[in-house]
Each structure stands twice: as structure tokens, then as C-alpha cells.
Amino acid sequence: MxxxxxxxxxxxxxxxxxxxxxxxxxxxxxxxxxxxxxxxARDMDINSLDPARAYCDTCQIYLSSVYATLLTLAADNQTIIPSLAKSWEVSPDVTTFTFHLDPAATFSDGSPVTAADVKWTLERLKNIKGGPAYLMDSLKSVEAKDDKTVVITATTPNSEFLGILAAPYTGIINSKLASANGANAKDDAATSDTSDTWFLANSAGAGPFVLEKYTxxxxxxxxxxxxxxxxxxxxxxxxxxxxxxxxxxxxxxxxxxxxxxxxxxxxxxxxxxxxxxxxxxxxSFNYVYAAISPAAKSAPVPLTKEVREAIALALDYKGIIDFTVGGDGKEQPSAIPNGYPGTTDLPAPVSNIEKAKELLAKAGHPDGFAMELEFPAMNVYGVDLSLLAQKVQQDLGKIGIKLSLKPVPFTVWASDIDNPGVPFALGFFAPDYFGSAQYVQYFGMLPGMPWAKRAGVGSQPGLDGKEQLEMYHKALAATDAAAQEKAYHDLALRMIDDKIIVPLVSPNLxxxxxxxxxxxxxxxxxxxxxxxxxxx
Structure with a gap:
């Protein structure tokens, strides 16, 4: 081609x-x-309709329509504005957040939204341990001071917590209704909560719409x-x-x-x-990426830093944009999307076939190797992932890496990439809120985080995660824009260097x-x- x-x-x-x-x-x-x-009309990627379990682009649309959040995002995509909380205060050390609920706020059954519902919802989100649970990683406690006042305390400073509370996965649930149908917020909710099927046929929110039917x-x-x-x-x-x-x-x-x-x-x-x-x-802030998981059991060869660097250098980034979206998109240097804090003046991705071949030879694979590329069989952000996979297959073929393509349903892909199970995959991501911490949490090499577990942080050479964790906490403690920009810029450079997540295209929407x-x-x-x- x-x-x-x-x-x-x-x-x-x-x-x-x-x-x-x-x-x-x-x-x-x-x-x-x-x-x-x-x-x-859209290609839906729904894995659940439970706010604590759902984690997909269609889920964002559904949840934000049915479940109201404490805060939300203005049309400028940066400014936090009131929703269920009509006002709030933040402690100087950004660890304590006090919210005052709008007394007019009610659930779709007419019952009032209370601080107890907020406490139950956020604790359940953390304890269900689903895809969006990372949003509550810094949650220490939630206290209902009275029916309309809730105090949330973070374990460490978190300058992005207000933004997190605008994410649709933090939509407040009618706790009495959900509890009556198998939901709970206990420490063992990941195994004891039995409400997922109920949520597929019912909603329990305070948003402008309610669920009628899902097929x-x-x-x-x-x-x-x-x-x-x-x-x-x-x-x-x-x-x-x-x-x-x-x-x-x-x-x-x-x-x-x-x-x-x-x-x-x-x-x-x-x-x-x-x-x-x-x-x-x-x-848009959406993007499609390639992910390399050195800890995957089915990896055909050790996916060392040299091998990962070779894969990244073999990719024709400008050609990918032309091939997938007719040039109507942008290169994205890091897993933090263009326009978010920390992304100014990042180095653009580089293609260099000869250098890639040298690195493969140095790693002991002068003739390349065979590997499988797994991806969801769908169209995302105007990108046909099957066509993108063909382009990646063509690019890596130039350095002797022979890819076999494995398109699967989205739910299968989401399950396969865990544990860790897939050495090479294509994925996609839309922001959950405006803030760079979500990308460091989800894609960075932080102990216990999703892609860090898949990559093998703590077991793979050069991926111990300790330094990035310190950098991450420094970024969250930064309260002024200049300090946040510097902290996230440093993290973005580290994430680029890891070559675990390799962004391929940020398509215009x-x-x-x-x-x-x-x-x-x-x-x-x-x-x-x-x-x-x-x-x-």
C-alpha cells in the first residue's frame, strides 16, 4: 500500500x-x-450500564445523560461548573473537599439527592474495582455531615479531584433503589455486588434522561x-x-x-x-494507540526496551494519519493528549527504519520475529481499526516483524488485555475529564495502575515505577498552572521514553x-x- x-x-x-x-x-x-x-447512529462499545463498572465511550454518553455528577465541565472543555453541588470549598493543601448539594436536586423517582447517596456512590465506585475505579485511588474518606453537605478527604494532595468529580463514572446513584436490587458499597463489593444485570434494564440517577431499554x-x-x-x-x-x-x-x-x-x-x-x-x-482530545505489554505470557520474544523502541521507530506516523483519516488528524507525542497540561513542546514521534533494524539486531533479533496484534473490531473516532492494523502490519514488516491480525469484539479485547494477556494491541481513549492525571494513572508506569500491571512494573527491567510515582504525587500537589505544566511535562517525557503506550493518531472529530x-x-x-x- x-x-x-x-x-x-x-x-x-x-x-x-x-x-x-x-x-x-x-x-x-x-x-x-x-x-x-x-x-x-454509532458503533457502540458498551460493557456495562452500571456507573461503577461501565467504561467506554458510549458509556460516557449514557452515564452523563442519566446520572448527574457533583460537578460538570463547561462548553470550553476546561472550566468546572456546578451540577449536583451548587458550591464547594477546597482546603489549602488540596486534600479536603466540602460540597453543598443543591436542595432542588432529585432522582428520577422524585426522592432527594442526599450526602448519603454521594458517600455510597463514591465508596462503591472504589470498591467495585471496575475500569473507572482508578478515579477514586486517592479517596481516603467520605463523610455526610448532614443531608446536603459532604466532605471528601484524599490520602494525598489531589489538585485534579474537582475535575475527577465531573467524570460521568462518578454520577451519583440512588443508593436506596440500587441497594434494593443487589448493589452495595462494601469493601468486598467487587464480588458481593450482584446488580450489574439490574443496571442493564434500569437506571437510578438524577440526570435529564432515564433508561427505557437496552438491547x-x-x-x-x-x-x-x-x-x-x-x-x-x-x-x-x-x-x-x-x-x-x-x-x-x-x-x-x-x-x-x-x-x-x-x-x-x-x-x-x-x-x-x-x-x-x-x-x-x-x-478533539481522543486518540488511538498501540500498546506493548512486556509481561504478557504470550510474548514471542522478550519485549525489552530495545525491541519496544524498534517497534516505535518502525511506525510511519504521518502515513498512518493519511491512511486512516485522510490527513485530518494530528500526531500525538505522548499518552497525555495534545492540549492538556504538560504537552507543550513535546518531541514529535520519529520514524527511522534503519535505526529500528539496528535495535532489533542488538536485541538478538536480526531477522525479526512473528507476533499477534489484537484490536477491537470497530470504528472509533472515524478510524477503522482494521485498516489501521493493516497499516501497522505493513510498517513493522519493513523491519522483519511479521504481524498476524486478530480482530475481536470490544468486550473480548477488554478482557484479553488484562492479567496481562496481550503482548501487542491497539486501543483508544477519550478523556474522562479535563486533567492530565488520568492519563498518568491509566497509562503511566505507576505500581498497581492498569497499563503498569499489563506492562509488568516491578518485574520488568527499567519499569520499577517508583520514580514515576514520586513525579505523579508532585504533579498532584502542584496548585498553580506553571508548576502543573512542568510536572506533567516531565511525566510525559518519561511515558514517551517507556515505549509502552505509543500514540498513533489523534483524529479530528x-x-x-x-x-x-x-x-x-x-x-x-x-x-x-x-x-x-x-x-x-
Whole structure:
């Protein structure tokens, strides 16, 4: 494949498919009228609908629509603003956070949101030990001072804790309702809580919508919460319709079968003639990455620093952007996304085939080796991961690494990469809130953190994690912008040097929607804020 062949191929293919598909009747229901639910076409990656267990991009959309958080993120994607908490105070050492709940806040069954619900929710999030549990790693205690006052104490200074409380996974749950259906916040909740199935059919939040019905691999249906204590949504409901590929999503938008299409890539958008629809490219904090796990039991050779460096040098980063999104994206140097604290003036990723070959030879693999590349079989942020995998396969083939490609369902991939189980994988990440600590926690080599465990921190040479942990605590203790920038910049450089997480492309996001729909925007915490959408 030539470096720029994919955009031309994609344009011709998309045009042909779009032309042919409009000759056929489309089976999906038409998008609703102005007073009906809107239809959102997207490839859904749902692993759970329980706020403490769910961890996916679609989960962000769902949770932020159904479960209100103490705080939320303004449209500028940086400013923290009130939600359930109408005011708050932070101690000078950023370890104690006091929140005063809005007395008007109620759950969808009409019962008031109390400090006891906040305490139960955050303790449960920590104890369930699901994907988003890392957000509560610094949680020491939660105290309900009275029904409307809650005091949260962190084990160490945490200047990002307010941002964390805007993450949709911290959405406050109606504890009485959930407890009556198998949920609990006990220390052993990871094994004793039996509510996951109940959450797939019911919601217990204080958000603008409630769950109507979820059908796996088909649709997620929400209806307006008529008892919502805030500004009520202008639309009566939302149907998130499982739609795997960008071409079909664009077709649904053009025909009116969908009001919003969420994963139309820039290439496909250029092929669509739709005077009734808008396709708007905006920068995002989303990215797709390659991950190398030296501790994986199935690693074909020791994935030493030299081997990891060789893999990173063999990748054609500019070509990947051309190949996957037609050039409509950016290189990303570190696992902390462009535009977040610490990312100014980071060194750009470098491609160097000869140097990569030298490093492989030095590591004892002059002829390369064979390895499997596992990835979710889906389209994310307009990137077809199957096409990206083919490009990575081509790039590494130039240094003798022969990749076999293993596309799997998202839930299988999420399970496989743990324990640690996959030596080489593709993944993707959207921010949970505006703040760099989440990336250091999730992707950094900190003892006990997700990718550190998968990489083998403490057992693999050069990955002891102690120095990064000290750097991380220093970053969290920094309270002014300049000190935070410096601390996270130093951490970003270390993460680049580790070559465990290798970002491949930060694609621009295509906001695609019918012209009679307004309020569609990209959110760094919530992906797509459904409560702001209106339809004429």
C-alpha cells in the first residue's frame, strides 16, 4: 500500500457504497419528528450500564445523560461548573473537599439527592474495582455531615479531584433503589455486588434522561426524565442505534434515518452530498494507540526496551494519519493528549527504519520475529481499526516483524488485555475529564495502575515505577498552572521514553447531524451531551 493510497481508495469505495445503498429501502426507523426521540447512529462499545463498572465511550454518553455528577465541565472543555453541588470549598493543601448539594436536586423517582447517596456512590465506585475505579485511588474518606453537605478527604494532595468529580463514572446513584436490587458499597463489593444485570434494564440517577431499554448489539433507548430538577431536555428521548461502519452512518444521516452520526470519518464525509446535513470537523482530545505489554505470557520474544523502541521507530506516523483519516488528524507525542497540561513542546514521534533494524539486531533479533496484534473490531473516532492494523502490519514488516491480525469484539479485547494477556494491541481513549492525571494513572508506569500491571512494573527491567510515582504525587500537589505544566511535562517525557503506550493518531472529530438539530458539540468529559440537543 502506498502511503497516500487509502484516502483515494476510501473516497471511491464510500461513494460507490453510498450510491448503491440509496437504491435500496433502508430498514431502520425514520428519525423522529420534532417532538419524538432523536436517533444517534454509532458503533457502540458498551460493557456495562452500571456507573461503577461501565467504561467506554458510549458509556460516557449514557452515564452523563442519566446520572448527574457533583460537578460538570463547561462548553470550553476546561472550566468546572456546578451540577449536583451548587458550591464547594477546597482546603489549602488540596486534600479536603466540602460540597453543598443543591436542595432542588432529585432522582428520577422524585426522592432527594442526599450526602448519603454521594458517600455510597463514591465508596462503591472504589470498591467495585471496575475500569473507572482508578478515579477514586486517592479517596481516603467520605463523610455526610448532614443531608446536603459532604466532605471528601484524599490520602494525598489531589489538585485534579474537582475535575475527577465531573467524570460521568462518578454520577451519583440512588443508593436506596440500587441497594434494593443487589448493589452495595462494601469493601468486598467487587464480588458481593450482584446488580450489574439490574443496571442493564434500569437506571437510578438524577440526570435529564432515564433508561427505557437496552438491547445488546441493537439499540440503547432513553426517555426524558420528566422529574428532572434542572433544565428539562428539549427532546423527548434518544435512540442510540448500533451502526458499525461510517458509510452506513452517513447513509442513515443523509436519508433521515438518523439525526446524528457519531463516527463518520473525514474521508467519508467528503463523499456525501447532503444539503440537509452538516459535517463539521473539530479538534478533539481522543486518540488511538498501540500498546506493548512486556509481561504478557504470550510474548514471542522478550519485549525489552530495545525491541519496544524498534517497534516505535518502525511506525510511519504521518502515513498512518493519511491512511486512516485522510490527513485530518494530528500526531500525538505522548499518552497525555495534545492540549492538556504538560504537552507543550513535546518531541514529535520519529520514524527511522534503519535505526529500528539496528535495535532489533542488538536485541538478538536480526531477522525479526512473528507476533499477534489484537484490536477491537470497530470504528472509533472515524478510524477503522482494521485498516489501521493493516497499516501497522505493513510498517513493522519493513523491519522483519511479521504481524498476524486478530480482530475481536470490544468486550473480548477488554478482557484479553488484562492479567496481562496481550503482548501487542491497539486501543483508544477519550478523556474522562479535563486533567492530565488520568492519563498518568491509566497509562503511566505507576505500581498497581492498569497499563503498569499489563506492562509488568516491578518485574520488568527499567519499569520499577517508583520514580514515576514520586513525579505523579508532585504533579498532584502542584496548585498553580506553571508548576502543573512542568510536572506533567516531565511525566510525559518519561511515558514517551517507556515505549509502552505509543500514540498513533489523534483524529479530528466529525460532528455530523441533520440541519434541524442543534446543540451538538464535543465534550471532554461526556462525549456528546444529549441534554443540550434540540430539534426543530
Amino acid at each position: 502506498a502511503r497516500r493510497s487509502r484516502p483515494a481508495l476510501s473516497t471511491r469505495l464510500a461513494a460507490a457504497l453510498l450510491a448503491s445503498v440509496f437504491l435500496l429501502p433502508f430498514g431502520s426507523p425514520k428519525a423522529g419528528a420534532a417532538d419524538g426521540p432523536i436517533v444517534v 445488546a448489539d441493537d439499540s440503547l433507548r432513553l426517555t426524558r426524565n420528566d422529574k428532572y430538577w434542572g433544565k428539562k431536555p428539549a427532546i423527548s428521548g434518544v435512540v442510540l442505534k448500533q451502526t458499525a461502519d461510517a458509510v452506513t452512518q452517513a447513509q442513515m444521516l443523509q436519508s433521515g434515518a438518523a439525526d446524528i452520526a457519531m463516527q463518520v470519518d473525514p474521508d467519508t464525509a467528503k463523499t456525501v452530498s447532503a444539503p440537509d446535513a452538516t459535517f463539521k470537523s473539530v479538534a 466529525v460532528l455530523a447531524y441533520r440541519n434541524d438539530v442543534s446543540g451538538v458539540r464535543y465534550s471532554a468529559c461526556c462525549n456528546l451531551p444529549l441534554g443540550e440537543i434540540e430539534k426543530k
